[in-house]
Amino acid sequence: MSRGTLFDKVWQLHTVGTLPSGQTQLFIGLHLIHEVTSPQAFAMLRERGLPVRYPQRTVATVDHIVPTAGQERPFADAMAEQMIRALETNCAEYGIRFYNIGSGSQGIVHVIAPEQGWTQPGMTIACGDSHTSTHGAFGAIAFGIGTSQVRDVLASQTLALGKLKVRRVEMNGSLPAGVFAKDAILHIIRKLGVKGGVGYAYEFAGSTFEAMNMEERMTVCNMAIEGGARCGYVNPDATTYAYLKDRPFAPKDSDWERATSWWESLRSDPDASYDDVVVFDARQVAPTVTWGITPGQGIAVDEAVPRAEELAEEERPLAEEAYRYMDLLPGTPIAGTKVDVCFIGSCTNGRLSDLREAAKLASGRHVAPGIKAFVVPGSEAVKRQAEAEGLHEIFLAAGFEWREPGCSMCLAMNPDRLVGRQLSASSSNRNFKGRQGSATGRTLLMSPAMVAAAAIRGAVTDVRTLLEPQR
Ligand SMILES: CC(C)[C@H](C(=O)O)[C@@H](O)C(=O)O
Numbered sequence: 001m002s003r004g005t006l007f008d009k010v011w012q013l014h015t016v017g018t019l020p021s022g023q024t025q026l027f028i029g030l031h032l033i034h035e036v037t038s039p040q041a042f043a044m045l046r047e048r049g050l051p052v053r054y055p056q057r058t059v060a061t062v063d064h065i066v067p068t069a070g071q072e073r074p075f076a077d078a079m080a081e082q083m084i085r086a087l088e089t090n091c092a093e094y095g096i097r098f099y100n101i102g103s104g105s106q107g108i109v110h111v112i113a114p115e116q117g118w119t120q121p122g123m124t125i126a127c128g129d130s131h132t133s134t135h136g137a138f139g140a141i142a143f144g145i146g147t148s149q150v151r152d153v154l155a156s157q158t159l160a161l162g163k164l165k166v167r168r169v170e171m172n173g174s175l176p177a178g179v180f181a182k183d184a185i186l187h188i189i190r191k192l193g194v195k196g197g198v199g200y201a202y203e204f205a206g207s208t209f210e211a212m213n214m215e216e217r218m219t220v221c222n223m224a225i226e227g228g229a230r231c232g233y234v235n236p237d238a239t240t241y242a243y244l245k246d247r248p249f250a251p252k253d254s255d256w257e258r259a260t261s262w263w264e265s266l267r268s269d270p271d272a273s274y275d276d277v278v279v280f281d282a283r284q285v286a287p288t289v290t291w292g293i294t295p296g297q298g299i300a301v302d303e304a305v306p307r308a309e310e311l312a313e314e315e316r317p318l319a320e321e322a323y324r325y326m327d328l329l330p331g332t333p334i335a336g337t338k339v340d341v342c343f344i345g346s347c348t349n350g351r352l353s354d355l356r357e358a359a360k361l362a363s364g365r366h367v368a369p370g371i372k373a374f375v376v377p378g379s380e381a382v383k384r385q386a387e388a389e390g391l392h393e394i395f396l397a398a399g400f401e402w403r404e405p406g407c408s409m410c411l412a413m414n415p416d417r418l419v420g421r422q423l424s425a426s427s428s429n430r431n432f433k434g435r436q437g438s439a440t441g442r443t444l445l446m447s448p449a450m451v452a453a454a455a456i457r458g459a460v461t462d463v464r465t466l467l468e469p470q471r
């Protein structure tokens with residue numbers, strides 16, 4: 001095989017041909033679908049009388065619209081009920097595996113595909129969802145696509161795409177206590193900007209990412225898209241293989257041996273050339289909180305909301321807009337900002353290790369009066385595992401609500417919504433205006449441990465002040 005980056009190798013191996021437009025026709029190894037972006041795609045397929053080209057490479061779940069407090073059918077929201085029914089019908093008609101509510105394996109698409117072993121190194125993966133970059137944690141090239149592209153993949157199992165440049169985003173050293181994968185990626189986006197990655201695939205490399213477990217790598221790759229990159233990935237290694245071994249859809253027996261040596265060969269070569277390289281030091285990363293209306297408007301928790309004059313000229317108009325919308329005064333320390341709602345969940349931070357970190361903080365403490373705090377596992381499997389460890393009891397005793405899996409308050413497509421001007425501390429990935437429900441609702445992004453700390457203190461809190469001295 002040719003030498004180079006993992007991105008180049010996977011791209012080359014999946015290239016079907018070059019289209020007249022100059023774009024590559026790329027074969028898609030795995031197509032993930034959910035209820036929001038698939039209905040019109042199926043409708044377009046029907047109009048043309050086309051079959052699904054590879055139903056066995058297509059996997060469905062329902063996540064955005066599901067209520068997380070009581071999931072009886074029919075759903076109270078007629079629109080949500082109609083969307084889940086459409087997915088049920090489409091999957092049954094086209095022979096597509098569907099992880100429905102109550103199957104034991106339902107959950108947020110970016111949580112369940114890795115859990116089930118569908119997501120594997122060296123694959124090309126597409127899903128009608130921006131955070132598909134998550135799957136890059138396994139050394140896959142994973143793209144979020146729009147509905148017309150969902151149609152294209154259903155019909156042809158290929159996509160027309162322009163090739164990307166590759167930026168090596170390197171971070172070395174250990175993250176300090178109280179600093180997590182979420183902080184690392186918020187820090188990177190703060191430094192490189194929300195548009196910094198446009199035209200690029202981000203390769204996350206260096207000892208910090210190498211030391212991360214798969215869930216942490218997923219958190220990082222999940223937000224590559226928020227930094228403008230088209231996809232993000234980590235080269236596969238022993239950590240990747242240990243995670244995948246014995247998952248339901250991972251290769252078995254002698255196939256496993258063949259697969260791992262194949263995956264190894266796809267890693268970026270030491271002499272691979274990159275279009276750009278940036279290097280970060282993990283020791284410089286602090287618990288990070290956003291203060292504005294994009295994930296790039298982040299600061300260390302012990303910093304103040306930046307004054308316009310401290311920002312680069314081109315960042316100022318957006319900062320002014322953010323001060324007004326967020327109702328935060330420039331120059332005010334972010335720590336101590338009172339919050340109303342604390343949300344732990346989403347495809348960024350709704351996995352078992354996230355819930356464990358939050359539970360450590362919540363253990364033996366209580367949610368501050370007047371705060372609504374809730375925990376939403378990313379999947380039915382995460383919920384089961386968390387309950388087996390007794391995490392739900394810790395959360396409930398501390399005054400958090402314990403919910404059913406789904407996207408929940410990450411975005412306003414289900415009953416979990418902010419009200420009015422509420423300010424939320426959220427472990428999700430987007431703080432856009434109105435993102436969490438109310439058109440005037442406000443979001444501060446942070447790690448799950450920081451959300452738990454905010455719930456306990458009722459205000460943005462430096463999680464390091466709540467760590468046990470011995471930690
Ligand atoms: C609803 C869906 C298409 C959307 C996305 O593309 O990502 C959602 O998951 C989001 O996070 O904003």
Ligand code: SF4
Pocket residue numbers: 063064108109129131346347348406407410411428429
């Ligand atoms: S959890 Fe949020 S970011 Fe992830 S897929 Fe659902 S809505 Fe999108």
